[in-house]
Amino acid sequence: MTAMLEVRDLRKSYSGVHAVDGVSFDVEQGRITGLIGPNGSGKSTTIDCIAGFQKADSGRVVLGSTDITGRAAHEIARAGLMRTFQTVRVYDRLSLRDNLTIAAQQFDEAKWTDELLRTARYRQAADAAEKRARELIDLVGLTRYYGAEAGILSYGQKKLVALAAALMPRPKIVVLDEPVAGVNPTRIREIEEVLQRLNAAGETFLIVEHNVEFITNLCHHVVVLDQGRKLAEGTAADIHTDARVLEAYLGMTPEMAEAEMRGAA
Amino acid sequence: MTTDRMRAVAIVAVALLLGALPWLTTSNYILGIAVSAAIFTVSAAALNLIYGYTGLLSFAQLGFWGIGGYATALTVMTFGGNFWLGLLWAGLLNAALALLIGYPTLRTGRHTFVIVTLTFALLVSLITRDWVDLTRGPLGIANLTPPSLFGFWFDTTARFYWVAWAYAMLALGFLYVLCTSRIGRTLVAIKQNEPLVRAQGISPMPYKLAAFAVSAAITGMAGGIFCFHLKVIDPLFLDFYYMQTFLIMVIVGGAGSFWGVVIAGIAMSALPEILRFSDDFRMIIYGAILLIAMLVMPGGFAGWLHERKLSRMRAALQQ
Amino acid sequence: MTVDPTYLLQLTLNGITLGLLYALIAVGLALIFGVMEIINFAHGEFLMVGAYAMSFALPALGLLYWPSVAVAIVVTMVGGLLVYEFLLVRLKPDEFERSILITLGLSIVILHVVQYVFTANPRMIDTQYGFDGVDIGAIRITWTRVIGATAALAAFGLLYLLLKHTQFGRAMRAIAQNREAALMIGIRPRVVARNAVVLATGLCGLAGAALAPIQLVQPGMGQFLIFKAFALIIIGGLGNIPGAIVAALGLGLLESWIGGFFEIAFQEGAVFVIMILVLFVKPDGLFKRGAMRVG
Numbered sequence: 001m002t003a004m005l006e007v008r009d010l011r012k013s014y015s016g017v018h019a020v021d022g023v024s025f026d027v028e029q030g031r032i033t034g035l036i037g038p039n040g041s042g043k044s045t046t047i048d049c050i051a052g053f054q055k056a057d058s059g060r061v062v063l064g065s066t067d068i069t070g071r072a073a074h075e076i077a078r079a080g081l082m083r084t085f086q087t088v089r090v091y092d093r094l095s096l097r098d099n100l101t102i103a104a105q106q107f108d109e110a111k112w113t114d115e116l117l118r119t120a121r122y123r124q125a126a127d128a129a130e131k132r133a134r135e136l137i138d139l140v141g142l143t144r145y146y147g148a149e150a151g152i153l154s155y156g157q158k159k160l161v162a163l164a165a166a167l168m169p170r171p172k173i174v175v176l177d178e179p180v181a182g183v184n185p186t187r188i189r190e191i192e193e194v195l196q197r198l199n200a201a202g203e204t205f206l207i208v209e210h211n212v213e214f215i216t217n218l219c220h221h222v223v224v225l226d227q228g229r230k231l232a233e234g235t236a237a238d239i240h241t242d243a244r245v246l247e248a249y250l251g252m253t254p255e256m257a258e259a260e261m262r263g264a265a
Numbered sequence: 266m267t268t269d270r271m272r273a274v275a276i277v278a279v280a281l282l283l284g285a286l287p288w289l290t291t292s293n294y295i296l297g298i299a300v301s302a303a304i305f306t307v308s309a310a311a312l313n314l315i316y317g318y319t320g321l322l323s324f325a326q327l328g329f330w331g332i333g334g335y336a337t338a339l340t341v342m343t344f345g346g347n348f349w350l351g352l353l354w355a356g357l358l359n360a361a362l363a364l365l366i367g368y369p370t371l372r373t374g375r376h377t378f379v380i381v382t383l384t385f386a387l388l389v390s391l392i393t394r395d396w397v398d399l400t401r402g403p404l405g406i407a408n409l410t411p412p413s414l415f416g417f418w419f420d421t422t423a424r425f426y427w428v429a430w431a432y433a434m435l436a437l438g439f440l441y442v443l444c445t446s447r448i449g450r451t452l453v454a455i456k457q458n459e460p461l462v463r464a465q466g467i468s469p470m471p472y473k474l475a476a477f478a479v480s481a482a483i484t485g486m487a488g489g490i491f492c493f494h495l496k497v498i499d500p501l502f503l504d505f506y507y508m509q510t511f512l513i514m515v516i517v518g519g520a521g522s523f524w525g526v527v528i529a530g531i532a533m534s535a536l537p538e539i540l541r542f543s544d545d546f547r548m549i550i551y552g553a554i555l556l557i558a559m560l561v562m563p564g565g566f567a568g569w570l571h572e573r574k575l576s577r578m579r580a581a582l583q584q
Numbered sequence: 585m586t587v588d589p590t591y592l593l594q595l596t597l598n599g600i601t602l603g604l605l606y607a608l609i610a611v612g613l614a615l616i617f618g619v620m621e622i623i624n625f626a627h628g629e630f631l632m633v634g635a636y637a638m639s640f641a642l643p644a645l646g647l648l649y650w651p652s653v654a655v656a657i658v659v660t661m662v663g664g665l666l667v668y669e670f671l672l673v674r675l676k677p678d679e680f681e682r683s684i685l686i687t688l689g690l691s692i693v694i695l696h697v698v699q700y701v702f703t704a705n706p707r708m709i710d711t712q713y714g715f716d717g718v719d720i721g722a723i724r725i726t727w728t729r730v731i732g733a734t735a736a737l738a739a740f741g742l743l744y745l746l747l748k749h750t751q752f753g754r755a756m757r758a759i760a761q762n763r764e765a766a767l768m769i770g771i772r773p774r775v776v777a778r779n780a781v782v783l784a785t786g787l788c789g790l791a792g793a794a795l796a797p798i799q800l801v802q803p804g805m806g807q808f809l810i811f812k813a814f815a816l817i818i819i820g821g822l823g824n825i826p827g828a829i830v831a832a833l834g835l836g837l838l839e840s841w842i843g844g845f846f847e848i849a850f851q852e853g854a855v856f857v858i859m860i861l862v863l864f865v866k867p868d869g870l871f872k873r874g875a876m877r878v879g
Binding site for chain 1: 442446447448450451453454457458460461462463464465466467468575578579582
C-alpha cells in the first residue's frame with residue numbers, strides 16, 4: 001500500500017500556543033483515514049496547514065510524490081488535494097451545475113481563447129465537465145436540483161454539493177472537514193453510504209470528525225490528536241480500547257469506562 | 266428560431282436603431298442626452314464589472330474617468346496628437362495605474378481597498394487643481410478640438426453622437442462577452458466565496474487585477490470621450506457627482522446584472538435633465554434613491570426580479 | 585534655511601490642535617468600525633451638523649462657549665441615535681459595502697438638505713472669547729484654539745476611562761476583540777453598537793463645535809476632513825484607537841509644517857501623496873489592527 005499523503009512533524013503555534021506540535025501520519029491510497037480528537041486538539045489547524053490555508057511553522061507534507069509543504073492553497077488543489085470546509089461552502093447564487101463545473105475549470109486544457117472562439121477543445125472540455133457533473137449530482141441524489149441555485153438547499157444538501165464539487169477534478173485525495181457536523185441523522189447515513197460507494201470505486205479520503213460512530217463505521221485507520229500531538233493511531237477498534245484515548249476524551253481509565261458501561265446496562 | 270437567437274436579433278436591432286438616432290431627430294438637446302446616456306451607461310457597466318461581479322467597491326473609477334479625460338484632452342491640445350491616440354493613452358494609462366494600485370491593496374482587505382481607491386480619486390482631483398503647469402488648474406482646458414477621421418469632422422452633436430454610440434457598442438459588447446464567459450463566472454464566484462475558489466485551484470488575484478484594469482481602461486476612455494462632448498475639461502470633471510451617478514445606476518439596476526445596469530443607465534440618464542431645476546434637490550433625490558435602494562432593494566431591480574424567480578422555483582421544488 | 589523658533593512653535597501648536605481635531609473624527613470612526621465593522625460615510629456630516637448647531641446656539645445663549653458646545657454635542661448624539669435606530673441597525677455584520685453605500689446616501693441627503701435650507705454661504709461665528717488669546721512672544725494663540733484642543737484632550741481622557749473602567753466600555757472592547765465570545769457571554773450587540781455610534785457622533789459634534797469658531801462653517805466642511813480621516817484609520821490600524829490618534833496627530837503636524845514652509849497650494853496634495861504612499865507601502869496600517877487596545 002502506498003501512502004497518498006504523508007504528513008511529517010507538522011508544527012504550528014500562535015501567540016505561544018502550540019496548536020499543532022509535531023504531528024505525523026500517513027493516509028494510504030484507496031483507504032478512508034479518520035482524524036479525531038477533542039476540541040482544541042489541533043485537527044482544524046492541521047487540515048488548514050495541509051491544504052495551504054495556513055502556513056505551518058515547520059514540517060513536511062507530501063502528496064503522492066510531490067512536496068506540497070508551504071504551497072498556496074490553489075496550488076495544492078491543482079496538485080490533486082481537494083478539501084471541504086467545516087462550515088459548508090458552496091456558491092449560493094450559482095446553480096448546482098455551475099457549482100460543479102467551476103470546480104473542474106482549472107483542470108481542463110481549454111484557455112480563454114478557446115472559449116472565445118468556441119474551439120473544439122473548449123467544447124470537449126465543457127461536455128466532459130457537464131457529463132461528470134451530472135454523474136456526481138446523481139450519485140449524491142440531488143438530480144432534481146441540478147439547475148437550481150445552491151442557496152435554496154438545506155444545510156445537509158449543501159454538504160453533499162460540496163462533496164460532489166470536491167470530486168469533480170478527480171483528485172488524488174479528498175480531505176473532508178467535519179462532513180456531518182450540523183447534519184441530521186438520516187442525512188448522516190446518506191453521506192456515509194455515498195462515501196463508502198466512492199471509496200469502493202477507489203477514492204482516498206481523510207476525514208476530520210467529532211462524530212465517533214461515523215468514523216467507526218467508515219474508517220479503516222484512525223489518528224487521534226490531543227493538544228496538538230498525536231495520541232494514538234490504529235483501527236477504530238484499537239482506538240476504542242486505547243487507554244490514552246479514553247483518558248483524553250472522557251477523562252477516565254479503561255476500568256472506569258467499563259464500570260460506566262456496566263452501570264448503564 | 267430559438268429564443269436565444271430571437272433575443273440576439275432584437276438586441277442588434279435596438280442597437281442599430283439607437284445608432285440611427287441622428288436621422289430620427291434633429292434636436293441637439295435630445296442628442297446631447299443620448300451622448301450622456303451612452304457614456305454614463307458604459308461607465309456604470311465598468312463599475313458593475315469590478316463591484317457587481319467581483320465584489321470590490323472601487324471609488325477609483327472617478328479617478329480613472331478624470332485621468333482619461335485629461336489624458337485625451339492633453340494629447341490633443343498640448344501634445345499635438347489626435348483624438349484617437351488620446352483615447353488609446355486614456356485606456357493604457359489607466360490600466361497601468363489600476364495594476365499599480367491594485368497589486369498592494371488587493372492583497373490586504375476589502376476595507377483597505379475601498380478607502381485607498383477613495384483616496385486615489387481625491388488625489389487625482391487635487392492634482393488636476395494644483396498642478397497648474399500641466400492641467401492649467403481651475404481654469405481647465407477649453408475649446409477642445411472635435412475629433413476627425415479621414416477628414417470627416419465630428420463637430421456637431423449629431424456627428425459626435427456616433428463616436429459615443431460606437432464606443433458604447435464596442436465597450437458594452439466586450440463587457441458582455443467577458444461577463445458571460447467563464448472568467449465572468451469566476452469573478453462572481455470570487456465575490457461569493459473566495460476561500461472556496463482557492464480550494465478549487467483558482468488564484469483570485471489575477472482575476473481581480475484583470476477586472477480592475479479592464480474597468481479602469483473602459484472608464485478612462487469614456488471620460489476621454491465625454492470631455493470632448495463638453496468641449497472643456499477642468500477639475501470639476503472630478504466632482505463626486507459623477508461617481509454617485511455611476512453608483513446609483515449600478516445599484517438601481519442591480520449589481521451583478523449586466524442588462525439591469527445597462528437599462529438603468531439609459532433610463533436614469535434622462536433623470537438629471539428632469540431634475541434640472543435645482544442642483545441641491547437633484548442631489549437630495551440621488552442620495553435618497555441610494556439610501557432607499559440599499560435599505561429596501563439592495564439587489565436593485567434585477568435582484569428583485571431574481572428573488573421572485575427563486576420563490577417560484579422553491580415552490581415548484583417543494584412538490 | 586534659518587527657522588524662526590516662534591514661527592515653528594506656532595506651526596507646531598497649530599498642528600497639534602488640528603491633529604487633535606482630526607483625532608476626534610478618526611477615533612469615532614475607529615470606534616464604529618471596531619464594534620460594527622462598518623465605515624460611516626456620513627461622519628463628516630455629523631461634524632458639520634455639530635458646527636451648525638454651535639453656530640446657532642452661540643447667539644441664542646449669549647455667546648457662551650461651553651453651553652453651546654453642550655448643545656452641539658447633544659444634537660449630534662441624538663442624530664446618531666436616530667441614524668442607528670432607523671438605518672444602521674438593519675446592517676448585518678458582513679455587509680461592509682452596503683454600509684458604505686447607505687451612509688453615503690445619508691451623507692448626500694444631509695449635506696444637500698443643509699445646503700438647501702441654509703444656503704452654501706459660510707457662517708462666521710463669534711464666541712465669548714472673541715479674538716482674545718494667549719500671547720507667546722510675538723504670536724497669539726486664540727482661546728478658541730486652546731479650548732478646542734483642551735476639550736479634545738478631555739474627551740480622549742474620558743473615553744479612555746470609559747473604555748477601561750466601565751461596563752459600557754468593556755462591552756465595546758469585548759465585541760471588538762472577539763464578537764462570538766462576547767455574544768456567548770451575553771453582551772447584546774445592538775446595545776453596544778448603538779452606544780458606539782452615539783459616542784462616535786458625539787465626538788464628531790464636539791469636533792464640529794470646536795472647529796466652528798476656527799474655520800468657516802459651511803455645508804461641505806465635513807467632506808474633506810472625513811476623507812482624510814478614512815485614510816487615518818487605515819494607517820492607524822483599522823479599529824485601533826491609539827493608532828488613530830497617533831496618525832491624526834501626525835497628519836495635523838505634517839499639514840501645518842508643510843503649509844507653513846511651502847506654498848499652501850501644495851499642502852493638501854502633498855499630504856495626500858504621503859498618505860497614499862503610506863497606504864501602499866503598509867496597506868495593513870502602521871500599527872496593528874486594533875481591537876480597541878487601550879494601553
